[in-house]
Amino acid sequence: MAKASPSEPVLTLDGIRKSFGSKEILCGVDLSIHRGQIKVLIGPSGAGKSTLLQCINFLVVPDGGRISLEGQPVDPSDRKALCRYRQQVGMIFQDFNLFDHLTALGNVEIGLVRVKKMKRSMARERALAELERVGLARHAHQYPAELSGGQKQRVSIARALALDPKVMLLDEPTSALDPELIGEVHAVIRELGAAGMTMIMATHQIGFARALAQEIIFMENGVIIEQGPPDQILDDAQCQRTREFCAKITELGGHG
Amino acid sequence: MTGEAGFIFNELMPSLLRGLWMSLGLIVPSAVLGFFLGVLAGSCRVYGVRALRWSAHVYVALFRGFPLLVQLYIWYFGLPRLGVYLSPYMASVLGFSLCSGAYHSEYIRGALLSIKKGQVQAAQAIGMTRLQTILHVILPQAVRRALPGCGNEIIYLIKYSSLAYMVTCIELTGEGKIIASATFKYTEVFTVVGIIYLALVSVASWGLGKLEDRLALPGFQYHRA
Incomplete structure (x- = not known):
């Protein structure tokens, strides 16, 4: 699964901020991803993973910061441009959101x-x-x-x-599934990765993340605490809080 | 045929049939127009920008607030004062459609509010515009949910179409009234008139039920009593 990484990132986030009322959910998040890369977001509930993913395609409009696709900043007030941008950024939701009719x-x-x-x-x-x-x-x-x-x-x-899409965002794609059904979805995501799809995924499936991701990003309280290759973050994190979280989640049978 | 039966079949029925055709001529276009007005007003009230939302609120408040008969009087007897002359038929269809639309909009609004936010998000995530989302994702689901309520409104419309004769559009009730006044056979006339409305309503409920079955989605069926 060697990934080509041309110099320019496909997607760049600069200082993304979002508050709901007085509660700050994202406090300036920077992130960039190259073509074919897979990055996995981990962190406790309420860390802002979901909000971050929703900010990336403006389902939640950030209060501040900038998002660029292939170097082009996205202006969410230009509705047509926003619709074109969203076509290029695929989104997978935790509860599927298929059109029921x-x-x-x-x-x-x-x-x-x-x-x-x-x-x-x-x-x-x-x-x-x-x-x-x-x-x-x-x-x-x-x-x-x-x-x-x-x-x-x-x-x-x-x-x-x-x-x-040029990038896929996956928001806990298997969290709403019975354990027996997780495998079939993981298999599809794995194939996508092998075919070179660029992906940012939030998940609690640590084993899957380790096997798939080039980089794991640990988020808490709206900021990125630490990021790096899976082995480093999951086994040998710099930050005490990252170590605690990873130990706990790995213990919960994350090796599956 | 002589006596009561003779009266009913030879004198009453030809008039009532003529009235029935007029009633159908009022009901069908009013039902269709009213439904579309309701979808439009309901959608504006839920998804419209501020100005649209308020216009739709005012529309519903007015047309649900004024008694229907008063609305008909205004369309037929009031508008000529402003230089607008509507035929009795046009005034009735206009009055029924606008009033019906106001009621439909409530059923539609309720159904729109019941569609989960995730459906909107998913539509936006594949790059649909707001209008496309409403037309192709939200309304097809919402209209199905609104159908029982909207059906109720159509059944009600069938009966309030009888107000048209108050603005001299002589439909089923109007024809009945004329014969009853001339013959004093109120009991016979209005019993037959009532039975015809009952038949119309029964056919309409049957048709609406069929429509619901046809549009039912796997996983969303429900059983009618």
Whole structure:
């Protein structure tokens, strides 16, 4: 899984800040990721991982800071530019958020038809190919309520992939799943990584993070405490707080 | 045929059938227009920018607040004062649609509020605009949930269409009233008129039920009593 790293990062965050009311959730986060890299965010609940990911594609608009895709700063007040930017940044949610009124195929197709303005027949073909890629071609005509959690998450990955994103953001993609179903989603994410997809993922699955990530980022109270290669962060962290967290989470069976 | 049966079949029914056609001519366009107005007003109230939201609030407040009969009087007897002359039929359809839309908007608004935020986020995350999100993700789900309520409003509309004869649009009730006044057979006339409305309502509920079944989504079906 050697990753090419051209000099310029795909995505750069500069001093991202966000408060809800008087509570500061993100206190100036800097982050950059190169093409094909995989970075994993870890940290306790409330650390700001989810908010950070949502800030990256402006589902939550940051109060301050700058986000650039391939060197181009994103201006969230320019709605058209924002929609174009979001197509290039795929988002996977903890609770899937599939469109309940559409079949698996419809879920993948809708972005192609409505956003990319692709012809229905071409969109269908592409959507089927994406479902095939996540191993769900057979379930194309089933509705979300007829799919298992793992299948739903794979459909949501296909939905994001159909738009050819440059970066994927994954917000605890397996947290809402039964342990038995986590594996199938991990397998799909692993394949994505092997195919060179750039990804930022928040997760509590430490074993998976260790196997997949080039870098692990430990966040707490809205700041990045420490970042580095998995072995360094998970086994030999500089910071006392990082060590405590990693020890606890590894003990909880994170090796799976 | 003579006697009561003769009266009903030879004199009453031809008039009432003519009235029934007029009633259907009032109900169908008012139901369709009212529904779309309701979707529009409901969407504006939930997702509109401030000015739209307030306009929609004012619309609903006015048209739910004024008695329907008063609204019809204003459209038919009041507007000529401003130089606008509406036919009895146009005044009735306008009045029914606007009033019905105000009620529909409440059902739609409730349904819109019941759609989880994640659906909006997912739509935005694939690059949909606000309008696309509402049209292609939120409304298709919300309308399904609003259907039982909207159906109720349509059934109500079938019956309040009988107010049209107050602005001289002679529909089912109006035809009945004319014959009853001429013959003093109020009991027979209005029993038959009532039965016809009952039949209309029954057909409408059956149709609405079929529509709900057709639009039902796996995992979201529910059972009607």
